[in-house]
Amino acid sequence: MRTINLGQTGFQVPVIAVGFWRVEKISKAEAGTFIKSALDYGANFFDHADVYGGGLAEEMFAEAIGMSPLVREKIILQTKCGIRMGEAFDFSREHILKSVDGSLKRLKTDYIDVLLLHRPDLLMEPEEVAEAFGILQGAGKVRYFGVSNQNPMQIRLLQKYVKQPIVANQLQLSITQAGMIRQGLHVNTTDDAGVDRDGGVLDFCRFHDITIQPWSPFQYGFNQGTFLGNAKFPELNAKIDEIAKKYSVSNTTIAMAWLLRHPARFQPVTGTMKPERLRDCVKAAEITLTRDEWYAIYLAAGNVLP
């Protein structure tokens, strides 16, 4: 699969990452088939979190892939920490270190390629995060560090203390959830689209070479279902279907190609657990939508040109 630089590192990663949040809905045998297909498609970048399935997702992944030193060399593992589910967000040194040790054990590996702080902790003390990252990198447990769901000021505050560069910011982004893109077209206007809800995170990440990893690339709202083939989005689906027909690909491929067409060089994270749907996602890496096609989809999603 086509690769991109992860952040400012020079580390080449597939342009599409494979998320494991939803792995619990399939069996271990199905997970094995899914992972094998992913590797066949060149999709060897896997996104996890310590809290997915309360740890079961990482465990199931390691079992299903048959983790061994040889297997480990062929894959890129990203996981996240910082959520104590239903209790608190926790970026304390102690929690970060403990969480990583748990992930390493469940993933049956001795290093994680990329560790993300999952969601902002309102009580974050950046000096503690810096200490934790230093220890993890020094021990060879984590190679690169990033964040998720953070705005530019949160990243700047963190980066003031953390020595390692923040290489990625995982953010919700899809055609129907594209506020960070839309906002750029409504600067200083009085309409709702002009409201800056994220501190200009898209341009900030581009400026600082932080890879944005769109999560839920096919969902509308928060996990409300996919917009594809959904009667709630007739114009959008008609446009996507029309373009899909032109390229002889599925609507899934076109929706993914729309994200990949953006010059920020996003690395979307898929959520499907079906090999055939993942294949359609991966196919998007071979397609470059024209400027007019990109804007036609943008408008069909209900956006306007000022």
Ligand SMILES: NC(=O)c1ccc[n+]([C@@H]2O[C@H](COP(=O)([O-])OP(=O)(O)OC[C@H]3O[C@@H](n4cnc5c(N)ncnc54)[C@H](OP(=O)(O)O)[C@@H]3O)[C@@H](O)[C@H]2O)c1
């Ligand atoms: N950082 C964060 O805060 C955060 C939050 C949420 C997710 N994530 C990460 O992002 C990954 C992706 O999130 P997501 O699962 O919400 O992504 P998604 O790819 O937008 O959604 C996947 C879900 O949509 C279903 N689906 C139905 N029709 C589809 C179609 N035509 N094309 C594609 N999918 C279709 C899939 O079902 P099938 O399995 O049947 O295909 C699957 O259940 C997660 O696995 C996780 O790694 C991160």
